[in-house]
Amino acid sequence: MTTTFPTVPAELPRTLAALRESGFVRRSVREEIRANLEERLASGRPLTSAVLGYEDTVLPQLETALLAGHDIILLGERGQAKTRMIRSLVELLDEWLPVVEGTEVRDDPFAPLSVYAQALVAERGDETPLAWVHRSQRFAEKLASPDTSMADLIGEVDPIKVAGGLYLDDPRALSFGLVPKSNRGIFAINEMPDLSERIQVGLLNVLEERDVQIRGHLVRLELDLLVVATANPEDYTNRGRLITPLKDRFGSQIRTHYPYEIATEMAVVRQESRLPRADRPIEVPWFIEDIVSRVSHVARQSHVVSQRSGVSVRLSIANFETVVASALRRSLRTGDATIVPRVSDLAAMVQSTQGKIEFDTMDDADSDQVIAALISLAVRQSFLEHVVLEEAGDIVAAFASEAIVHTGDDLADQAYLDVLAVMPALDAAARRVAGPGASDGVVVAAAEFVLEGLHLTKRLAKDASGARALYRSRNH
Numbered sequence: 001m002t003t004t005f006p007t008v009p010a011e012l013p014r015t016l017a018a019l020r021e022s023g024f025v026r027r028s029v030r031e032e033i034r035a036n037l038e039e040r041l042a043s044g045r046p047l048t049s050a051v052l053g054y055e056d057t058v059l060p061q062l063e064t065a066l067l068a069g070h071d072i073i074l075l076g077e078r079g080q081a082k083t084r085m086i087r088s089l090v091e092l093l094d095e096w097l098p099v100v101e102g103t104e105v106r107d108d109p110f111a112p113l114s115v116y117a118q119a120l121v122a123e124r125g126d127e128t129p130l131a132w133v134h135r136s137q138r139f140a141e142k143l144a145s146p147d148t149s150m151a152d153l154i155g156e157v158d159p160i161k162v163a164g165g166l167y168l169d170d171p172r173a174l175s176f177g178l179v180p181k182s183n184r185g186i187f188a189i190n191e192m193p194d195l196s197e198r199i200q201v202g203l204l205n206v207l208e209e210r211d212v213q214i215r216g217h218l219v220r221l222e223l224d225l226l227v228v229a230t231a232n233p234e235d236y237t238n239r240g241r242l243i244t245p246l247k248d249r250f251g252s253q254i255r256t257h258y259p260y261e262i263a264t265e266m267a268v269v270r271q272e273s274r275l276p277r278a279d280r281p282i283e284v285p286w287f288i289e290d291i292v293s294r295v296s297h298v299a300r301q302s303h304v305v306s307q308r309s310g311v312s313v314r315l316s317i318a319n320f321e322t323v324v325a326s327a328l329r330r331s332l333r334t335g336d337a338t339i340v341p342r343v344s345d346l347a348a349m350v351q352s353t354q355g356k357i358e359f360d361t362m363d364d365a366d367s368d369q370v371i372a373a374l375i376s377l378a379v380r381q382s383f384l385e386h387v388v389l390e391e392a393g394d395i396v397a398a399f400a401s402e403a404i405v406h407t408g409d410d411l412a413d414q415a416y417l418d419v420l421a422v423m424p425a426l427d428a429a430a431r432r433v434a435g436p437g438a439s440d441g442v443v444v445a446a447a448e449f450v451l452e453g454l455h456l457t458k459r460l461a462k463d464a465s466g467a468r469a470l471y472r473s474r475n476h
Contacts, residue, residue, distance in 0.1 A: 041063065144195045156175050189230075334410075342407075409467040431443055
């Protein structure tokens, strides 16, 4: 996949002399970010609109750190939008940045760092050719791993250049790593504790003195960059894998978190989920959204789920997509007019939950039952919190005459509508839960929700096999 960048505007200066005449004012990365953030805050715009649930917690801390000009480390479990926040910082950079043409380290035309750029400016003077870098190109990201080397991050002597006739101690024989190439931009390193301690030591100068040393070369690059890192609190605090001197170099440490509210989790799911394209409308009832989001919250409070590894928001997104896909699969077989997930489709979430949560006290063989229990608890909580059934007694009484209702992820809407036609109490309750003007598919889904809620509150019995179920009176 080829990444395309915006075309450089024709009116931008192309030589050092033209840049001077344009009135361009050079400033550091931190000054750029601070000035652009000040303008954004003064105009009432948020730092980023790509992250939800951090408006009153994380984002104010991040804004303060950027205004202070700090390097930042974000601490949080997986799936807390740390990387997304870091990437959004690119929008705080100036749109275009002038550099010496042909440079590897984005040399400032007024203060070149590399031997190449210094020689070019000395030779060409005011006629030094310039290139322009878009802000989207001024972000470099590295996922840390134990095998990350100093050559990857800082640089190495290039044997090809040496073979071409350069001496080992010639600065032109150097091949720069990702950090020097991030000069005048933002350098992000994810899961920083996974770096070996030897590599972490190599980053100390970058964070404090802003220079790099390569293989003993007497090379000093006064780098201008903002460093942002992420870490899991378990690695950071308990295992001590981030060395103390490196922790001390970060100006601000900010703790991220999972969404506090079900509504926030639902908003993230709506924003991030990728629903399948279909030849008929997709309608997701409010209670299905609530249940899917609630499953993650229930898991985050469960004593059998490992809270050290976290329960990512990606779990909610994957579960939502799976439930909708299950409804799509049914509609393709039954020909229903709309694609509407039901409670019976929630059984499909087992496959998307497996692998996304870890258990503390049991074998993986028991995980299906635990996940099913988490889903049932989420359904029960949603039912008790949102549904008031005036007809509960009438619905239960209808089952007393040995009536039974079959449900399942393979039944057409019409099978449910036939049941509702002879059970007016259930029909009235389902339509109220579904909401005014609801389609038949949503009414059917609401009927399943009501039946499952009555079962989980011990007013109806249920015989289940996978996604199929039979609801009956508890007295039979």
